[in-house]
Amino acid sequence: MNSILSISQINFIRGGSDKYRFELNKLLSDNDYEIIPFSAQHPDNQASTWSRFFPQGVNFDDPSAADLLRYIYSRPAARAIDRLLQENRIDLAHLHIYYGQLTASILAPLKRRGIPIVQTLHEFKLVCPTYGLVTADGPCEACAGRHFWRAVQNRCNRGSLARSCLSAAESYVSRWFGARDKIDHFITVSDFQRRKLIDLGAPADRISTVHNFIDAELVQPNFEQGSYCLYFGRLEKSKGLWTLLRAAEQLPEVPLYIAGDGSEHEALKQHLSKPGMEHVHYVGFKQGDELSKLIRGSICTITVSECYETFGLALIESFAHGRPVVASRMGGMPEVVTEGEDGFLIEAGDHQALAEWMKWMSEHPSEAIEMGRKGRKKVIEQFSPQRHLAQIEAVYGKVL
Structure with missing residues (x-):
């Protein structure tokens, strides 16, 4: 039995990468792998016999200089991973989003022992200090080529100079301590x-694509007429909320219907209180x-994001x-949606096209149901x- 050290900054589900x-x-556990989790301490962590090894986390609510x-x-x-x-x-160590709480400090102890390291990249942190290749004005690739200082120039972290300085500094330090060079193989979704990562300087010979998955057999489908359109996800401008x-x-x-939470939560509630939004x-x-x-x-x-979605888990759900689905032609989503078969694609920000397809779906229930059948067959x-x-094991085989 191979033992896999599964590394992430937290050990509970806060977002799509955690769920994955x-x-x-x-x-992996169901297929005879031993899974050993390693994360930072957090009050919401799932109980684990391995938590005795978890280091103290960073307090982001009221950070000290040490934090x-x-x-x-x-x-x-x-010290904890050592x-x-x-x-x-x-x-083998399989990393996910480890920065922020664990940092690149954990890489050297792994490499000293000759343990192969694989990382699934759920975002673009390898080339972008704020993860998303996006600013308030839309997609951005200004930090390519280790020009992380541009995140400070553009105040990319929530418009804050201090936060942006911290993000840029973290990216430089992480790169210095091996966030790129100490990883044996990267997995993109x-x-x-x-x-995109290769275009922006990532090592082409050490990256493989493995799409996300879902166990559709555990999901009860509905092939009856729905009664509303649905958005579920983060409430952010970059997600196409407006x-x-x-x-x-x-x-x-x-x-x-809109389900989710995020930075636009209060603005959304205020907007919905206006006449005509009942x-x-x-x-x-x-x-x-x-x-x-x-x-x-529904x-x-x-799912009409205006940033580079790496995959779009909401689509296969x-x-x-x-x-x-109705999705934007952004990032990896066109790899998931077959236009006219199981959904429609629009240009990011095109509210007119979105309205037309939402209206079409509501007026053509039989066609919408058939598209849903095709989507389920696809997943x-x-x-x-x-x-x-099989694809994950093929990647493991490259480094073991």
């Missing part, structure tokens, strides 16, 4: 992400059975539930756990 990590760990230093380079994390490695045999609301303003006859319903953050029920009851789901055939496991 837990699902991958279960998939800021640990954000850039964490000696406690290096102790774990002294007491346990590890065959779409071909778009792979090409494009969606402009489209909804043109469609008072088409109910829209058909738009904000239902808060949903997950698990509550989210599944929402998806099953006509279609909407919708397909698994038998629901078609069963192309995004299954078995296919994903």
Whole structure:
């Protein structure tokens, strides 16, 4: 049995990358791998017998000077992983989003012991200090070529000079301590992400694409007519939230439900209090059975990001539930959606086209249901756990 050290900054589900990590760990565990988690301490962490090795986390609510230093380079994390490695045999380390809490300090102890390191890249942190290759004005690639100082120039971290300085400093220090060169192989979740990272300086010979997966057999689909359009995800400008609301303003006859949380939460609630928005319903953050029920009851789901989506997990979740999608032609999403078959693609920011497809979906329920059937068939055939496991094992085979 191979033992896999699964590394992430937290050991609970806060976003899509965390959900993927837990699902991958279960998939590997079900196929005779021993999974050993390593994360920073956090009150929301899932209980684990391995938590005795977890280092102290960074306090972002009221950070001290020591917290800021640990954000850039964490000696406690290096000591903690060193102790774990002294007491346990590890065959391979699989990293996810580890920066911010654990930092690149954990890489040297792994390399000293000759442990192969694989990292799934859920974003663009390798070339962008603020992860997303996006600014308030749209997609941005200014930091390519290790020009991380431009994140300070553009105040990329929430418009704050101090935060942006910290992000840029962390990127320089992480690169110095091996965030690029100490990783034996990178996994991207779409071909778009792979090409973009290579264009911006990532090592082409050490990157493979493995699309995300979903176990559709565990999802109860709905092939009946839905009654509303649905957006579920982060409430951020870069996710196309305001494009969606402009489209909804043109469609008072088409109910829209919005589920999620994020920085635009209060602005959204204020906007929905205006006259003419009574058909738009904000239902808060949903997950698990509550989210599944929402998806099953929808006509279609909407994912119209205006940033480079690395994949679009919401798309395959919708397909698994038998629901078609309307998505933007951004990032890796065109690799998931077959236009006219299981959904439609629009140009990012085109609220008029979005309104037209939302209206079409609501007026053509039979066609929408058939598109949902095709979407579910696609995820069963192309995004299954078995296919994903084989691709992950192929990557492991390159470094073991």
